[in-house]
Amino acid sequence: MTAINNKLVFFIVLALILFGLTARANSYDLEKRVREFTLENGLKVLMLERHLAPTVSLYIRHRAGAVDEISGRTGTAHLLEHMMFKGTKTIGTRNFKEEKKILDEIRRVGNALDMERVKGDTADKEKLKRLSQQLKTLQKMGKKWVVGNEIGRLYTENGGINLNASTGRDLTTYHVSLPSNKIELWARIESDRMINPVFREFYSEREVVMEERKQTTESVPARKLMEQFLASAFTAHPYRRPVLGWASDMRFLNIDYTGEFFNAYYAPNNTVIAVVGDISPDAAIDIIKKYFGKIPGHKLPASHITEEPKQKGEKRTELLYDANPRIIIGYHKPTLPSFDDYVFDVIDSILSGGRTSRLFRTLVEEKGIAESVNTANGIPGARFPNLFAIFATPRYPHTNKEVEDAIYEELEKLKRELVSEREIEKTKNQLRADIIRDLNSNSGLASRLSYFEAVAGDFRYITRHIKVIEKITPEDIMRTAKKYFNQDNRTVAVLKRKSQ
Amino acid sequence: MKRIRFLITLIFLILFASVACAAEPSPLINPDDIRYQPLTFTPPKAERVVLENGMILYILEDHEIPIVNISAIIRTGSIYNPEEKEGLAEITGDVMRTGGTKNMTGDEIDDALEYFAGAIDVSIGMESGSATLSVLKENLDEGLDIFSAIIMNPVFDENKLKTAKNLKIEALRRVLDEPQKVAFREFRRLIYAGNPRGKLPSIDSVGKIARDDLVRVHGKFFYPGNLMMAVVGDITRDEAVSKIKRYWGAWNRKGETAKIPYPKAKQKGATNYIFKDVPQSTIIIGHLTPEKKNPDFYPFTVLDFILGSGGFRSRIIHEVRNNLGLAYSTGSFYSGRSGYGIFGAYAITKTSSTAKVLSLIMSIINDVRNKGVTESELSWAKKSINNRFIFAFDSTDQIAVQQMMIEYNKLPENFLTTYRTKIGNVTAEDLKRVAEKYLPPNRATILVVGKENLQLKIFD
Numbered sequence: 001m002t003a004i005n006n007k008l009v010f011f012i013v014l015a016l017i018l019f020g021l022t023a024r025a026n027s028y029d030l031e032k033r034v035r036e037f038t039l040e041n042g043l044k045v046l047m048l049e050r051h052l053a054p055t056v057s058l059y060i061r062h063r064a065g066a067v068d069e070i071s072g073r074t075g076t077a078h079l080l081e082h083m084m085f086k087g088t089k090t091i092g093t094r095n096f097k098e099e100k101k102i103l104d105e106i107r108r109v110g111n112a113l114d115m116e117r118v119k120g121d122t123a124d125k126e127k128l129k130r131l132s133q134q135l136k137t138l139q140k141m142g143k144k145w146v147v148g149n150e151i152g153r154l155y156t157e158n159g160g161i162n163l164n165a166s167t168g169r170d171l172t173t174y175h176v177s178l179p180s181n182k183i184e185l186w187a188r189i190e191s192d193r194m195i196n197p198v199f200r201e202f203y204s205e206r207e208v209v210m211e212e213r214k215q216t217t218e219s220v221p222a223r224k225l226m227e228q229f230l231a232s233a234f235t236a237h238p239y240r241r242p243v244l245g246w247a248s249d250m251r252f253l254n255i256d257y258t259g260e261f262f263n264a265y266y267a268p269n270n271t272v273i274a275v276v277g278d279i280s281p282d283a284a285i286d287i288i289k290k291y292f293g294k295i296p297g298h299k300l301p302a303s304h305i306t307e308e309p310k311q312k313g314e315k316r317t318e319l320l321y322d323a324n325p326r327i328i329i330g331y332h333k334p335t336l337p338s339f340d341d342y343v344f345d346v347i348d349s350i351l352s353g354g355r356t357s358r359l360f361r362t363l364v365e366e367k368g369i370a371e372s373v374n375t376a377n378g379i380p381g382a383r384f385p386n387l388f389a390i391f392a393t394p395r396y397p398h399t400n401k402e403v404e405d406a407i408y409e410e411l412e413k414l415k416r417e418l419v420s421e422r423e424i425e426k427t428k429n430q431l432r433a434d435i436i437r438d439l440n441s442n443s444g445l446a447s448r449l450s451y452f453e454a455v456a457g458d459f460r461y462i463t464r465h466i467k468v469i470e471k472i473t474p475e476d477i478m479r480t481a482k483k484y485f486n487q488d489n490r491t492v493a494v495l496k497r498k499s500q
Numbered sequence: 501m502k503r504i505r506f507l508i509t510l511i512f513l514i515l516f517a518s519v520a521c522a523a524e525p526s527p528l529i530n531p532d533d534i535r536y537q538p539l540t541f542t543p544p545k546a547e548r549v550v551l552e553n554g555m556i557l558y559i560l561e562d563h564e565i566p567i568v569n570i571s572a573i574i575r576t577g578s579i580y581n582p583e584e585k586e587g588l589a590e591i592t593g594d595v596m597r598t599g600g601t602k603n604m605t606g607d608e609i610d611d612a613l614e615y616f617a618g619a620i621d622v623s624i625g626m627e628s629g630s631a632t633l634s635v636l637k638e639n640l641d642e643g644l645d646i647f648s649a650i651i652m653n654p655v656f657d658e659n660k661l662k663t664a665k666n667l668k669i670e671a672l673r674r675v676l677d678e679p680q681k682v683a684f685r686e687f688r689r690l691i692y693a694g695n696p697r698g699k700l701p702s703i704d705s706v707g708k709i710a711r712d713d714l715v716r717v718h719g720k721f722f723y724p725g726n727l728m729m730a731v732v733g734d735i736t737r738d739e740a741v742s743k744i745k746r747y748w749g750a751w752n753r754k755g756e757t758a759k760i761p762y763p764k765a766k767q768k769g770a771t772n773y774i775f776k777d778v779p780q781s782t783i784i785i786g787h788l789t790p791e792k793k794n795p796d797f798y799p800f801t802v803l804d805f806i807l808g809s810g811g812f813r814s815r816i817i818h819e820v821r822n823n824l825g826l827a828y829s830t831g832s833f834y835s836g837r838s839g840y841g842i843f844g845a846y847a848i849t850k851t852s853s854t855a856k857v858l859s860l861i862m863s864i865i866n867d868v869r870n871k872g873v874t875e876s877e878l879s880w881a882k883k884s885i886n887n888r889f890i891f892a893f894d895s896t897d898q899i900a901v902q903q904m905m906i907e908y909n910k911l912p913e914n915f916l917t918t919y920r921t922k923i924g925n926v927t928a929e930d931l932k933r934v935a936e937k938y939l940p941p942n943r944a945t946i947l948v949v950g951k952e953n954l955q956l957k958i959f960d
Contacts, residue, residue, distance in 0.1 A: 052564070053893045054541045085812065090528050148822050152812035154531050157880050159887025163811065179890050181536045188531050207825030214779045215828050215848050221677050322777060323677035355598070355610040365663055371670040395670045426615045433617030433636055439565050440895065 031463050035281045041297035042269025045288055046449045046459055047281045056180040056277030057442035059450040064265030066169045067238040073257050075245020078167040080258050082205050085151050089196040092150040099145035106138045107255045110203055114252050146200055151189055158182050167243055169381040171454050177443055180278040184287050191291035194266055199255050213244045221323035221495055229328045229493035230380055232317040237308035239380050269297040274450035277442040315491040320498040327400045328493045330387040331484045336456055342468045343480040344377040344388050349427040351375045363406050369398040382455045400494045414481035418474040431469055543893035546900035549741055553752050554725035558904045559740045560732045562896035566637040568733040571901050573908050574629035576721035579696040579760045587701030588709050591664050592717040593624035599660040601649035606660050609646055618643045637734045648747035656714045668706050683782035683949040691786045691945045695763040723753040730900040762839035763788055771946040781854040781950030786844040789938045792836035798922045799930035805881040806873055808832025808845055815864050826853050838909045854952040865939050872932035886920045
């Protein structure tokens with residue numbers, strides 16, 4: 001065959017593949033492209049075919065996060081997420097029967113040590129020393145049976161990338177992208193860790209998350225201020241807690257409660273899976289049924305989450321820190337699928353979406369008083385009523401106060417003057433284009449589908465969202481601004497440089 | 501006889517049945533024993549087209565969604581910054597984007613672009629500049645009008661320049677707020693000391709930048725022969741060529757881009773400290789290493805994977821994080837570039853374990869120099885690198901830009917098609933050899949940012 005013929009064949013094949021995709025009235029009509037299954041045990045599976053390259057993105061989301069922890073045990077959901085990488089009864093061990101004996105001892109001694117440590121100054125020093133020594137010896141003995149980081153080894157060796165997990169206030173997520181012929185490996189590992197996780201190396205991992213807290217919260221002024229902001233904005237609701245946990249809780253997190261949390265919430269009927277990429281949905285669902293189908297479902301705990309009482313007056317908080325000033329302002333509001341939440345998505349875009357947004361143009365370009373200004377709708381989560389938040393950094397020598405006043409001026413403007421039709425239309429155009437752009441990545445799609453299925457109860461929220469947005473009028477925006485952007489509904493957190 | 505045989509069969513059956521009953525409901529397969537269908541995949545190739553004025557295009561059609569993306573790469577960079585004008589290249593990129601063109605002001609551009617949800621970015625980094633356009637197909641012409649004018653006829657409005665300088669200065673003031681930012685910035689200054697790559701903007705140098713400087717940078721580097729463009733998405737090949745010709749065909753400026761010397765490996769290492777009152781120390785240990793064209797690129801890629809970039813199982817992460825719980829972020833990185841490569845091992849650990857972690861990482865590196873790696877580690881690393889290679893072809897944008905970058909970096913055309921074989925051929929001896937050659941401890945550039953070892957200084 002000549003080179004030209006080769007190319008011709010290639011283009012015909014390409015055309016056929018592409019036609020297959022575009023032939024469906026709207027290739028970007030998400031709802032029609034997603035295949036949806038619910039296994040008998042309640043596990044929800046969403047699948048979407050994309051055939052550019054032989055790769056697949058896999059997301060697992062459990063509807064459990066930091067909000068579901070009991071008081072005094074903050075950080076458990078996150079530490080559990082770390083522990084899930086330690087293996088199972090059949091992955092990561094040389095002989096589980098032998099290892100188990102030592103693990104039981106480690107748990108017993110570890111608990112005894114924590115019970116003594118928690119006494120603080122009145123702790124029995126001798127006992128502490130003895131127990132620490134005992135724990136160290138046991139950990140050394142345990143190592144003999146451990147094959148460390150087997151899950152990581154298996155995934156990377158098979159070409160996995162972006163192997164990671166994240167814990168939020170609402171959800172806990174595990175994801176990886178693999179060559180598309182390796183779905184069975186993922187199903188084997190993930191279903192096993194939903195049934196038989198083994199919390200080996202628990203106490204050294206507890207040290208790791210404490211380092212994580214020092215690195216990502218204590219040493220980052222924006223994160224430290226955020227922590228204090230949320231703890232002020234929410235008086236009672238668990239959205240006030242940091243996901244990593246409070247330092248004094250983290251030091252005493254234990255295997256028993258971590259296990260209880262796992263048993264309560266990592267149920268198949270509390271889990272959503274999304275599979276996006278070069279797959280055959282029929283073959284994929286067979287594999288998923290084979291591995292995940294045997295996990296027994298169970299009744300979820302009737303958890304009681306403290307409601308946030310209505311705010312009655314402004315809250316202000318100050319963080320002294322060796323860094324340049326910054327400010328966060330937040331207003332309480334309802335979460336999805338309340339109509340007002342959609343309006344806030346539009347307000348978000350009007351205020352800070354791009355270089356033409358109101359806050360950027362005024363504060364950064366015209367007045368030149370801010371280095372950055374951003375807004376976000378739905379802080380810090382979406383399962384419960386949340387906040388609309390504004391984040392800004394003043395530009396030296398300008399102050400938090402100047403930036404704060406300028407922000408209020410813009411919010412007042414929203415209450416006073418109707419937004420122009422063109423400004424709303426711009427926002428709608430952008431939201432429409434975002435939907436199309438989001439279709440261009442397997443992992444992005446898998447993430448969004450599973451997120452909205454888990455949080456909103458239906459991935460179709462994504463496509464319905466734009467239909468609701470289309471209906472929003474300038475009057476809706478004014479009404480919403482008037483209803484929520486009020487001083488008595490406001491929390492303000494400022495970072496002020498600690499004088500040396 | 502018959503009877504006995506019957507009995508044996510019976511016993512067998514009973515035994516077998518009982519064994520079957522007692523066993524777990526289907527034992528789990530060992531994950532290493534799962535068999536997979538072979539993958540066959542021929543990635544699409546972008547077509548290379550050269551315009552009469554010398555501009556090189558890479559075109560790849562992708563009609564899945566109605567979007568067209570254009571990525572241009574320009575041979576320029578902060579390495580060309582004149583003495584005492586550090587920051588000029590970055591600011592030039594910023595103000596090309598924001599400062600308007602002959603036909604439109606910057607604000608008019610923003611209004612038009614954001615109304616039809618298009619996006620344009622221009623940025624100039626250390627060794628190259630990039631300009632990108634992303635638009636819905638229906639707005640392609642409007643997008644190209646603006647994009648081409650930004651590349652060819654930017655006017656660098658004084659007010660927008662002032663804003664860009666102010667923002668850059670504020671960002672520099674804020675570097676000190678975060679220990680990791682301080683660490684990676686200062687590491688760059690140290691590892692490239694004596695080379696333009698080690699010159700970083702300061703509040704002072706940004707202050708000195710004037711509009712004429714920007715005009716000069718644009719005049720010097722933005723000409724057809726110094727720029728390549730990847731056009732990807734919902735557009736046919738012919739349409740792409742004719743549109744690019746329509747906008748850039750009459751652009752006939754000539755120029756010549758000088759060569760900047762590459763950084764050289766240090767003859768003598770040093771340990772540097774920066775004081776910052778934070779609860780952890782950031783530790784970086786760096787070396788200059790093989791460039792991408794060097795045959796040692798392949799063994800060094802495998803070495804880096806085993807040392808600290810191969811996830812939890814790689815040695816540094818396994819030891820420092822997993823076994824000892826001394827860090828959340830730790831590992832290594834290696835980037836083979838044109839003319840040189842850069843390697844770093846790093847960890848962020850609580851103040852009291854600074855010395856321990858530093859010496860631990862040094863000993864992990866030395867261990868590979870002295871004893872090499874095991875066959876099973878080598879096989880794991882090679883399999884991992886080769887199996888994940890498919891993700892280099894995960895999107896059409898990536899495929900086209902990648903092909904363009906191979907030409908930009910003057911790599912052999914078969915770089916991608918031979919990559920896996922070359923990784924596959926790496927031996928344990930190669931790894932020991934490159935570790936000895938490129939990672940001698942007495943030539944390491946070491947930086948510690950934190951409370952430990954209170955030898956203040958450095959940041960200006």
